[in-house]
Amino acid sequence: MHRCMRCGRTVETLEEMDSGCACGSKVFVYTKGNINDGETLRAGTPKEAGPPAARFAFGKSAANRSDLPEARAVTVPAASKQPHIVVLDIENVRMLEKGVFEVDLGALLTKPLVLKDDEEVYHVRLPLAKDSGEPKKTGAEEDEDAVA
């Protein structure tokens, strides 16, 4: 989980990290599992989230916190216009819902087409020996069937 360096609020989604903490800070610390206090702080104002960075029970000053093996600071650029990076599992095209697709370009370039549909069903297009030449219309039609 990630916590704001300034107020200690727990951040649960990447979107929250992109937009920054409610206290204005854009620096977050990664921690393994729950913090010693066992309390999971929810999104809210800095006041609701509790005391500032002192809540981390690392026993070191904030300045040295990034040196700890279990802590890693993540700085989110102010622009937050980072590219949408897609790296999928064994599939290279994922249908999140009807009309919404994600494509893992790297995998698509090196592996046969594997589509995972919105019902978690995998469709694999097995490459045939005749596919070695220029893409044929039949191949495109097979792709269309897979995507459909």
Next chain:
Amino acid sequence: MVLKKLMRWLKRLFSRKKAISLGLYGSTNVGKTTLANRICMDLMGEPLGAVSKIPHETRVVQKKEQVVLNVNGMNLSMNLLDMPGVAVKVDYRDFMDYGLSAEEAKRRSREATKGIIEAIRWLENVDAALVVIDACEDPYTQVNITIMGNLEARNIPVILVANKIDLTSANTQRVRDAFPQYPLVEISAITGENMPKLYEEIASRLY
């Protein structure tokens, strides 16, 4: 000396492929089809495909065969391949912002995804590529980096085309800095600015 030149000329003449397959690659809405149309109009007098502000207008590979480029007396015959725009996410809701119904948008989304797969498959069949980048946008994208990396891995000659230099927000230096190892031509496909430079670059790299 003259004999050597003659032999070299004959060797090039007979070893040359009939036509070079030149693929236009890039993200959506960077001006690939506008550029393809510009090249086809300049060299053949007829356009190649429809252009639209809605992303993924080109959803199948558009092909124009035997496009002949003549630069300094050299004739270069090309099969021009306008590829569908490559993207890592296709969401039908993006098309609905342009007034498409949900059904139309979902159909377009499916066709666009199929187009991306088709464009990737065609990488194996292109002899050279023009990678078109919108000079007004950040060039450090997963699409650009993946395409460039794979073209290089396949030893496919690449010419970078920084398009839309007619717009005030264009920043070609950013494109140059992102991919310094590739030849880059700054153009405006819509106005035709610097197109002769691009033709010279194509001729010098691919002839």
